[in-house]
Amino acid sequence: MQEQVIQYLKDHREEHLNQLKEFLAIPSISALSEHHDDVVKAAEWVKEDLLNSGFNQAEVMPSDGKPVVYGEVIKNPNAPTVLIYGHYDVQPVDPVELWESEPFDATIRDDKLYARGATDDKGQVFMHMKVMEAVLKTVDTPPVNFKVLIEGEEEIGSPTLPKFCEEHQEMLAADLIVVSDSALIEKGKPTITYGLRGLAGIQIDVKGAKGDLHSGEYGGGVMNPIHALVKILDSFRDENNKILVDGFYDQIPELSEEERKALADVPFNEEQLRQDLDVPELTGEEGYSYVERTSVRPTLEINGIYGGFQGEGIKTVLPSEAAAKITCRLVPDQDPEKIVEQLTKHVEKNTPKGVNVSVTPFDKGKPYVTPFDHPVIQTAAKAYEKVYNEETAYIRGGGSIPIVAELDRILQVPVVLMGFGLPDENLHAPNEHFHLENFDKGMETLAHYWFMLENVK
Template identity: 80%
Template sequence: MIMEQKVIDYLKENRERHLKELTEFLAIPSVSALSEHNEDTERAAEWVKGQLDEIGFTEAKVMPSDGKPVVYGNYIQDENAPTVLIYGHYDVQPVDPVELWDSPPFEATVRDNKLYARGATDDKGQVFMHLKVMEAILKSEAASPVNFKVLIEGEEEIGSPTLPAFAEKHQDLLQADLIVVSDSALIEKGKPTITYGLRGLAGIQIDVKGAKGDLHSGEYGGGVMNPVHALVKILDSFKDEYNRVTVDGFYDQVPELSQEERDALAAVPFDEEKLRKELDVPEFEGENGYSYTERTSVRPTLEVNGIYGGFQGEGIKTVLPSKASAKVTCRLVPDQDPDKIVELLTEHVENNAPSSVTVEVTPFDKGKPYVTPFDHPVIATAAKAYEKVYKEETAYIRGGGSIPIVAELDRILGVPVVLMGFGLPDENLHAPNEHLHLENFDLGMETLAHYYHMLKDVEMK
């Protein structure tokens, strides 16, 4: 019997217990964006630490940071064996609008072999898979093929603002031969996928203020600038009729795509019409001159994520609101710098704001883009592990989303980052009815078991 078969058998024998434990993890409403859930984020951190203790880690602790607590653990058995640092996050997105959920977001429910709950795929479910594979290795084998370190944070969903400083401070503690992250997805069901690049992120909030208070729209309308109208003018100025961002300097650091990369992206399996029907939109729209795949992975974007102002209740209230606000985020590609983009966005807002209102721009979420060579031995080995289980050739893609800390860990620790995701694009991460296909829960853990065993024969230097 091959060594990893013992691990796979252990996972199968303990599957029901593992799913029950995952349900407990998912029940913790660890929403990092809302201060009312601060105690829940602390509880989630302690839960992960407890898991590491039960698994048999040499060291496991909840460590303070300048923000949410960080969970660190290690199991070092052989100094000559490769050391894997597993990164993930225990925090989750808010659940609003809660009325659109078919089952309570923090009560995990299985339907059609899918596990529904907030955090099921992003990222508690995928973090949990690593925990259980490590448990299976340490419980069923005399010696682990690799050394393990774990870094699980609680602020990824708000841009990991304090983790870079934590990682800088604890570089020695976190040193490893590679970093493994499972916080991404397969491109489609049954198709193993390695994400070798991620877009960066830059976000701002725009607050427009008019009069000192709401005004009667009959008495003052037409004579005083409506902040909602002013905000709409500002937002409309961000793009031209070809969906190209009009912020001066926005594209200055964006290299043109090579024909080789465009050909590689075109070769990735993708049914545009199927996706259009699934999303229930009349047609796709985006930057002219680029395919849907290019627009959503290797081109920068600017999107309005929220807009509010004035009366929101049932019926109508004839007021001229005193304030209006919007949240805007940009997805960035190499070599765009998020700090510079925020500066350019701020200048653009100020230059396009009507003089009859006052405008304030507040920066938030920032993260750098990340790209790694996909022919690195640890990435090539990950592809072999996928293919051993899924029986399909691995696709290499650049992800449209952002995991800001990935680029920071790459910079701080200087080791390759392997993005091995087991979600699917249609699992509603960040939306109501988030779920994880249990097929990938099982196949993903089997893939990780093979990967950790294969790594012991990989030349790391």
């Protein structure tokens, strides 16, 4: 029966691409208040498309933030129920002058679809919508029951969705959750992301004198906040890139030999990456491979640092304040609240005399991992391999999708991350795009997956 579904997708490909262009034309930027109406418009668009696809229920539901789209079609009481999660909001487009075509006027060049949201995440959400449409239009009894949860705040950290999910647990109940908001490790290589790192961020503000001081008159006699900040930042890591925050590594379990082997089998050319990035060498925590450093080990990175005169030339000033922004990527079983507490204590312990320092927490998200030998993940790998004719790689994502850990905690069912993007598709950057090869193969993969799940226990 999946052959009928796949043929439907092929027969309607151009129609579907035009619909996707309509969806991408809506500038649903959740971070900018002036796009509030566009966010609502995108939610309504998703609802209407689900109803047109054959869903017997689809609605735009209020939350404490942006609206949530929920839909379901339950036709087979003996089949598993799949909850598909995604988001319809997108990142801002700045700097817009670097776009080669208008960011909300989807354009196809070299078999790639260029637009904001093309790969993150409208394009991948849309694939699910069209595969569900194809199933409902061609099969009397679908192999699975479908529920969808499409939100409008993922790009700002999904601040209100956990509460929404807790309040609607019965409505969202399912046997598994499928998320397509990730990427293949390389072109043509099917990839299951079975884990994601968590996130903990702080801002460090260092305050010295009540105002900027002349560096000739006061230099050497008053602590410079930039010097103090540099000392604090330098105290975070040793020469081998080990993080020196007390207790930082305490909750991290050792990787199993099976998992280390799976990561070692991930095809990856470090030298090619070094050349692509144009850096003298790749560095990181001693004793771990690049793949391990960027997926299963925690990090501490300085994301921004500022203070003093930034203009052209020089201004002999001793600034009154300086600041830095830091984020840590976390792995199981690190708790972001505890990490922020440890970071704060470290800053206080390493603050030089002569300045006042404050620490402000911000972004937080828990890490997530599903055993990659779980039957629903292994079945997803087989669906990929049926279409791509390549063995599936199993990776942990280096980035964070905080809501995934929350969905796991609240609904307590396995989460399968089946991404179809590619790492170089400029998500969050100018000229974001989506390879149409994966648009086609991805939908075919999903079609096979739904039918293969019928026999999974």
